[in-house]
Amino acid sequence: MMNPSMLRSLHSAVSRRSSHLARRGYATEPVPERKVAILGAAGGIGQPLSLLMKLNPLVSSLSLYDIGGTPGVAADVSHINTRSQVVGYQGEEQLGKALEGADVVIIPAGVPRKPGMTRDDLFNINAGIVKSLAAAIAKYSPHALVNMISNPVNSTVPIAAEIFKKAGTYDEKRLFGVTTLDVVRAKTFYAGKAKVPVAAVNVPVVGGHAGITILPLFSQATPQANLDDDVIQALTKRTQDGGTEVVEAKAGKGSATLSMAYAGALFADACLKGLNGVPDVVECSFVQSNVTELPFFASKVRLGRNGVEEVFGLGALSDYEKQGLENLKAELKSSIEKGIKFANQ
Numbered sequence: 150m151m152n153p154s155m156l157r158s159l160h161s162a163v164s165r166r167s168s169h170l171a172r173r174g175y176a177t178e179p180v181p182e183r184k185v186a187i188l189g190a191a192g193g194i195g196q197p198l199s200l201l202m203k204l205n206p207l208v209s210s211l212s213l214y215d216i217g218g219t220p221g222v223a224a225d226v227s228h229i230n231t232r233s234q235v236v237g238y239q240g241e242e243q244l245g246k247a248l249e250g251a252d253v254v255i256i257p258a259g260v261p262r263k264p265g266m267t268r269d270d271l272f273n274i275n276a277g278i279v280k281s282l283a284a285a286i287a288k289y290s291p292h293a294l295v296n297m298i299s300n301p302v303n304s305t306v307p308i309a310a311e312i313f314k315k316a317g318t319y320d321e322k323r324l325f326g327v328t329t330l331d332v333v334r335a336k337t338f339y340a341g342k343a344k345v346p347v348a349a350v351n352v353p354v355v356g357g358h359a360g361i362t363i364l365p366l367f368s369q370a371t372p373q374a375n376l377d378d379d380v381i382q383a384l385t386k387r388t389q390d391g392g393t394e395v396v397e398a399k400a401g402k403g404s405a406t407l408s409m410a411y412a413g414a415l416f417a418d419a420c421l422k423g424l425n426g427v428p429d430v431v432e433c434s435f436v437q438s439n440v441t442e443l444p445f446f447a448s449k450v451r452l453g454r455n456g457v458e459e460v461f462g463l464g465a466l467s468d469y470e471k472q473g474l475e476n477l478k479a480e481l482k483s484s485i486e487k488g489i490k491f492a493n494q
């Protein structure tokens with residue numbers, strides 16, 4: 150049994166740990182229990198993402214689901230001496246348990262591109278995977294914040310929205326297409342050209358997550374740098390083609406996994422901070438939107454206790470960005486409509 154002095158020292162150790170977390174901006178005390186589920190956890194993104202979420206002190210329970218391979222990933226990650234308890238779930242019959250009680254569900258399930266393919270070429274396989282996972286989320290964790298990574302994001306987010314609507318669980322505040330990797334790339338490429346420290350850089354990226362639908366707003370980048378128009382255009386193109394750059398470099402062995410895991414972990418962390426009431430958590434994401442005439446659009450959103458608290462408008466655009474915005478609308482509209490049609494078949 151603990152004597153009063155042991156209890157006092159245990160209590161002060163716990164409060165030291167909590168105030169350490171609070172100082173790091175993670176939450177006000179006490180840090181709430183949060184369950185995060187990763188669907189596709191044994192994949193190229195899923196494994197490093199599982200590692201990064203195991204390192205996140207806001208997570209108390211980490212649920213790793215895949216059609217195969219999760220017992221090994223879960224056993225491995227579970228030995229890391231951080232806060233969360235890890236459980237691996239494998240096969241459809243365990244999906245319900247994996248999802249039950251989840252606060253955040255991250256979905257990197259599905260096939261990646263090979264050289265020569267567009268993200269839309271993944272539609273035929275990934276649309277069906279996302280449809281069945283969304284149906285399970287509607288059933289087992291209808292209040293979770295859903296972070297959709299599976300491509301083509303411009304279609305998979307509308308698919309999930311339609312499935313949730315059919316199930317009567319749709320809440321537009323809780324569904325996110327993860328476009329954080331576009332922001333991560335835009336920041337890295339901009340810092341290189343502007344010769345500013347990358348940690349200080351911010352660049353909003355709006356639109357969608359494929360080719361010309363990815364629209365970085367370098368006119369709003371901070372710290373401001375006087376870059377020539379041809380440099381801005383090259384930066385824009387490199388950001389739009391960032392995924393293809395990795396697909397080609399991997400030469401048939403898949404697409405971005407490590408940088409995506411980093412970006413996915415950043416976005417999930419922002420969702421958790423919002424849920425925990427940390428103020429002013431703002432990230433770009435592909436969400437239901439009134440910012441343009443399109444029903445879904447990526448822009449800056451404020452995250453809070455219920456998910457999306459505010460969808461920000463685009464702000465002032467350069468002429469080049471205005472043109473980019475007009476150019477992306479037809480493709481984005483057709484990808485959204487394709488997803489909606491598929492979900493309602």
Ligand SMILES: NC(=O)c1ccc[n+]([C@@H]2O[C@H](COP(=O)([O-])OP(=O)(O)OC[C@H]3O[C@@H](n4cnc5c(N)ncnc54)[C@H](O)[C@@H]3O)[C@@H](O)[C@H]2O)c1
Pocket residue numbers: 188189190191192193194195214215216217257258259260261262271275278282297298299300301302327328329330331358403404405406409
């Ligand atoms: N949003 C983005 O910025 C972004 C970035 C990179 C990759 N992606 C996309 O993420 C997806 C995954 O990429 P990856 O490289 O990890 O692929 P991967 O093939 O390495 O891993 C995918 C995993 O999904 C699993 N899976 C398949 N069907 C499933 C189902 N029904 N339920 C649960 N798991 C299932 C597979 O078993 C596999 O482990 C691809 O669609 C890719 O295009 C998106």
Ligand SMILES: O=C(O)C[C@H](O)C(=O)O
Pocket residue numbers: 261262268300330391392393395396404405
């Ligand atoms: O490019 C891809 O196919 C994967 C992902 O969408 C990316 O941007 O890296």
